[in-house]
Amino acid sequence: MKNFLLFAGFFLLTSCISVKKFNEGLKKPVSAEKLKADVDFAQHQLEKLHPKLYWYISKEDLDFKFDSLKTTINKPLKPNEFYQKLAPVIADIREGHLRLYSAEKRLTKKEIRDLKKQKGLLSRYNFVVDGNRVFVKDNPDKLPNMKVGSEIISIKDIPVKNLIEKYKPFVNSDGFNTTFQKYSMARRWPTFFTEEFGILDSVKVETLFENQKNTFYLRREKISEKELKSKEKQEKKLTKSDSGKTKDYNIITKSFNRDLQFPQKDSSVAYMKIKTFSGTYSRKFYRQSFAVLKKSPAKYLIIDIRDNLGGSLAEINNLYSYLVSENFQFINDIEVTSRASMLQADYFREFPTLLKPFAVLVYPFYFVGSALSVKKESDGFFLRNNSFFSIRKPKKDHFTGKIYVLINGSSFSASSIIASKLKNDQRAFLVGEETGGANDGTVAGRYSTKKLPNSKLKLPIGLMLIQPNIDFTFTKKGVLPDEKISPTLDQIFKKNDVQLQWIFDDIKKDK
Known part of the structure; x- marks a missing residue:
């Protein structure tokens, strides 16, 4: 015990020195x-x-x-x-997955523990960006002075329009798409602000609401020990439950990433919301959901992938097999730059600290497997065939009715791939905005994170060209909706979902 305490003390000391x-x-x-x-x-x-x-x-x-x-x-x-x-x-390379990371200030273990006991500053709100203007979209804690629809004029006495203009060059999308940037900026501008000015306990804010200006301070609130324990207990209960697993409960958004509902009394319409293709227990969710759909009177299925930034290629491949009635190939062979490129992938970064010794033991097998996984063709290097590339059969409980897919500028990566495939195969009717991810594929999958030797900045580089098995459009843009509908600011603030309502109206006509 004495040796352990000495080691722990030494570890903490060296850790603090390293951070400093x-x-x-x-x-x-x-x-x-x-x-x-x-x-x-x-x-x-x-x-x-x-x-x-x-x-x-x-x-x-x-x-x-x-x-x-x-x-x-x-x-x-x-x-x-x-x-x-x-x-x-x-x-300027215009690859949405490719971006340089700034060097963030590191925190000591004590600072991290203290932050966990506090509520965020700007992270407690959701925002809408319109041009160079920022508005409050959601205020879930109903904090004073930040009403939904309030425009943030300045923060820390700096005009917000100046901050947005400054951060714009750091935000890109796939190709020449223009719908992604406003969604990306709405999520990322608080992060850019924190990276520039540090973690603040309070900040001066000026807002405008219904022509009335208001100046006040946003303050970081402490979470009581009782509240923290209650929160951890509730989150553990939800995430460990069977429903929390299959629907993938997200402790950050305090909601399920997947859900299936029947919004109308006669259950003729099914609505499936997928916030992220996380892959977590997804097979069980789709197996159960489509079994329910098979027994239901549903003739219409609405799949909502708005604000879904992507995720697991395996999940969208599996989901697609529930949406078609014929054999299909989901994506083309994945292209890489050379036989050795996959050996550059972030292998050890994918293991938690305690499992790194195990990762070292397994690495020789990974090395051989990666080397053998690449084949050379006349037009380049490709990963060898696996279940992603092969011809697949539809699931026995596949849905045979009419499918609508809701998309917007924040439908990215895997969301764009499945939307592109569904549109190309004329299996779904797309409603909303052009996707943020490209119609003809993206470069992602595995990454190789390179640390610049002198500045120590990190540059994760995607190693795999992933393209859906479609007739390419060569537009260098996102997936275009069949019915384009962009909500106004007023509709967003009033939670008036005009895109979903259009589908309900169209179904009513179809009936």
């Missing part, structure tokens, strides 16, 4: 020559690992941007000052 050393490094400028070397390093890694680097930008244009960037680096810069220069060039 890292944070001090964020304040130290890096020489211009070293930063230029980081630019070259990032460019080289992208050329080596990214299988579709010149999809939306030519090699000549990208080379020019990297060269031009280096000419602007003529003095030492701190890591995050360098980030503000390099991140926009990475965003």
